[in-house]
Amino acid sequence: MQGPHLESRTGTVHLVGAGPGDPDLLTLRAARLIMSAGLIVHDGLVSPEIMAMARAGARLVSVAKARSNHTMKQDAINALLVREALAGHDVVRLKGGDPFIFGRGGEEAEACRAAGVPVQVVPGITSALGASAAAQIPLTHRDSASIVTFVAGQCKGLTEQDWAGLAGKDRTLVIFMGVATAAQIAEKLMADGLAPETPLAVIENATRSEMRVLRGPLAGLPDLVQGQRVRSPALIVIGQVTAESDTALHAIALEAAQ
Numbered sequence: 001m002q003g004p005h006l007e008s009r010t011g012t013v014h015l016v017g018a019g020p021g022d023p024d025l026l027t028l029r030a031a032r033l034i035m036s037a038g039l040i041v042h043d044g045l046v047s048p049e050i051m052a053m054a055r056a057g058a059r060l061v062s063v064a065k066a067r068s069n070h071t072m073k074q075d076a077i078n079a080l081l082v083r084e085a086l087a088g089h090d091v092v093r094l095k096g097g098d099p100f101i102f103g104r105g106g107e108e109a110e111a112c113r114a115a116g117v118p119v120q121v122v123p124g125i126t127s128a129l130g131a132s133a134a135a136q137i138p139l140t141h142r143d144s145a146s147i148v149t150f151v152a153g154q155c156k157g158l159t160e161q162d163w164a165g166l167a168g169k170d171r172t173l174v175i176f177m178g179v180a181t182a183a184q185i186a187e188k189l190m191a192d193g194l195a196p197e198t199p200l201a202v203i204e205n206a207t208r209s210e211m212r213v214l215r216g217p218l219a220g221l222p223d224l225v226q227g228q229r230v231r232s233p234a235l236i237v238i239g240q241v242t243a244e245s246d247t248a249l250h251a252i253a254l255e256a257a258q
């Protein structure tokens with residue numbers, strides 16, 4: 001039956017966090033939406049295993065972004081979500097990690113609301129938490145980390161960002177999108193007072209089969225990233241907790257070997 005109420009229906013845009021890659025780390029709500037969606041608009045960071053959960057016949061639109069040309073592309077993504085919803089389609093907008101942690105979910109929600117499109121947000125496990133669990137690096141520690149900061153290592157250009165005040169005692173810094181700018185990041189943090197020997201870990205492809213955890217001192221970050229050919233997606237975790245977990249893992253390995 002073709003009623004006027006059907007024609008005027010506006011779809012809902014679901015901003016859904018896909019987590020760091022391992023499908024087991026999806027929320028039940030995210031899994032349900034992915035498996036039932038007719039249209040999924042997804043980022044490059046969403047793992048192939050998760051995309052494989054979409055139902056047969058679902059329309060899958062990739063909006064993977066090149067590092068340059070961010071602004072224009074984001075406008076086009078916003079317009080796509082609004083257009084589809086106004087045409088009556090529910091949209092699952094699937095993003096790596098959590099949609100509201102460096103995922104530009106805020107902008108997409110705003111664009112939808114401005115166009116009168118209803119929005120629902122489904123949180124995901126941000127890669128910061130996925131990586132910390134997979135590498136067994138606690139981001140907080142009673143003895144050595146009472147502040148955790150999530151930092152965008154490349155966002156509107158490093159120079160516009162205020163790095164002063166990030167360094168300090170008993171802190172953990174989690175740097176997203178920092179591979180390409182690792183040298184500047186190390187330099188800025190040391191200029192702000194972080195000791196060159198501050199321990200860090202680089203976690204590449206966290207929770208995925210090809211995950212790597214690399215460790216070293218802050219001063220060695222550029223060499224570590226270059227020498228080990230670290231590629232995105234990777235997080236840089238800086239602080240004492242990265243050294244403590246290393247010791248703990250060694251102890252476990254030694255015990256197991258005996």
Ligand code: SAH
Pocket residue numbers: 020021045095096097098099100101102103125126127128131175176177178203204205206207208232233234235
């Ligand atoms: N919304 C996402 C972050 C998007 S910004 C989240 O909550 O995780 C993209 C950055 O996230 C990457 O440059 C990388 O620093 C980090 N990232 C995402 N997935 C990752 C993974 N599986 N392993 C390591 N880093 C990851």
